[in-house]
Amino acid sequence: MENQSVSSTQRRFFLTVVLAAIGAALAFLAGWPLLRFLTPLKQDGNDGRVALDRGSVEVGGVLFFSYRGGTAVVMQMAPGEFTAFSAICTHLGCVVQWKPQQQEFVCPCHAGRFSPAGAVLGGPPPKPLVSLPVTLSGEQLLIG
């Protein structure tokens, strides 16, 4: 009889430990996304701006790049004149494409069209592409 009582106590302790471990694991899994959301992103020393090689954008050319979880584009329409935009269409958020023949950005989703300055030329987009500041720092472009 006494043996059974000790065994029951041990079983209860074991179950408590197992349930506590499962509870801790579930709490960790549930809290991980919140922790990631609240943790600031690593900074690259450019205050969140993207640094690109100035030479990576040809005169008359465009360069698409990752920007804050999306896509942006920088262009050099005249030597030393850089402009940058978010490449996210202002209609429903598709990524625009550069059409060098037409010298305009075209949205593949609903055929929205934007000028090289980001202005709406046609289609459903309600607003121009969002302009991004570009700063020259030596041979680097700092965008954002």
Ligand code: FES
């Ligand atoms: S998402 Fe670009 S035109 Fe609709």
